[in-house]
Amino acid sequence: MPVTIYDVARKANVSIATVSRVLNNSSLVSAKTRERVMKAIEELNFSPNVIASALTKKSTKTLGIVVPDISNPFFAELTRGVEDACNDFGFNLIICNTDNSIDKEVTYIKLLKQKSIDGYIISTAYYNDEIVLKMIKSNVPMILLGRDIECEGCNFDAVVSDNEKGGYLATKHLIDLGHQKIACLLGPPRVKVNLEREKGYLKAIHEANLKIYPELVGYGDFKVDFGYKKALEILTGKIKPTAFFAANDLTAIGVIKAAKSLGLKVPQDISVVGYDNTMLAELVDPPLTTISQQMKKMGYLAAEMLIKRIKNERTAGEKVVFDVNLVIRKSTDYI
Incomplete structure (x- = not known):
């Protein structure tokens, strides 16, 4: 007993x-x-017994974070920032990994509710995510991290980065190097992040008066395998790009792998720009030019904002947009 x-x-x-x-x-x-x-x-x-204590205190001092893929270094870094803040503020953290499944997202959010957690950090939200919209409208203590959502007239917190600017900076860098046929590999189209990055890509293309090739734009997931297979498909197609903008570093690594498998050299034959500036960007050969996000700071701030809301030190309704910047390494060069 x-x-x-x-x-x-x-x-x-x-x-x-x-x-x-x-x-x-x-x-x-x-x-x-x-x-x-x-x-x-x-x-x-x-x-x-924490739960029993919560019945009297009305607080478990516990947050839950729901991420789509904890093996992705981007979400691992976000989560590390959240954990650091929880440690500093005396909170515990439960991590739930959905594998990009809406059904798993629903299951985990219900599970966290049963655990009587104090607040939710959601990094899995889709463009029109019904369960997240329901949480927002029910005034559940929560914050979106790394992903935004459309909810007109809603009052909710979000910590994101300037994805449109990131897409623009990546594409403009390639254009400045003389590239005119630039492929763009994005994640799921139902995720607002990808729509924003694509918008930045298209803005740079339009600004330079270059032709847009729909065949060079692909949607998939944020994994190496997608970047590899889609890059192979594009590189062996009728329209041959000289550069790729990939929506995250893992996809970019897949592109580099595909180029090498076809006997192409990076960056001599194909230039590649990634996104996130995870630790993998420096480890891949050649080191990856990428868009840098302030992942740990984003995670820390999101947890801090949520904890302050739980303590009634602030109200919901704030959207914080972190700046991004281009980190040039050796995967891009003049055409």
Whole structure:
């Protein structure tokens, strides 16, 4: 049988209320009594029931983060920032990985609700995500991280980066190097991030008066395999690009792999720009030119904003957009 607060009270020869005061750091308990209770807790290896405590405190001091793919370095970095903030503010964190499945997103959000967590950090939201929209309209303490959503007239928090600017900077860099046929590989079209990055790509193309080739634009996921297969398809097609803008570093690595498999050299034959500036960007051969996002800072701020809302120190309705910048390495060159 698990040790209970009753066992601690009996061993310390105090009331249950006194044990509760010690657990809650109340100043109403003498130092001598506190020491006796703490000794009993240690000897019995007692662990307070967080959920039971939450019923009285109305707080579990726990946040839940829902991410689409924790193996993606971008989401790992976001989550690390969230965890750092939780540690600084005395909160716990439950991490849920959906594998880009809407059904798993629904399941995990329901599970987190059953755990009586205090707030939700959502990094899986689609453009018109019904369950997230329902949470927003129900005034559930939550914040969107890394992804935005369309909800006219809604009051919600979001921490994102300037994706349109990122798409523009990546494409303009390639245009400035003399490239005219630039392929663009994006993630799922139902994710607003991709629509914004594509918008930046198209803005740079239009601005340079270049022709748009629909055949050179592809949607898939944010994984190496998609970048590899789609790049192979494009590079062996009728319209041959001289450069690729990939919506994340993993996709860009897939492009480099595809180019090499066809006997093409990067950047001599094909230039490649990624997105995120994860640690992989420096490890790949050649080192990847990419758009840098402030992932840890984004995650930290999102958790801090949510915790302050939970503590009633702020109200919802703030959207923070982090700046992005181009990091030039050795995967791009003049045509």
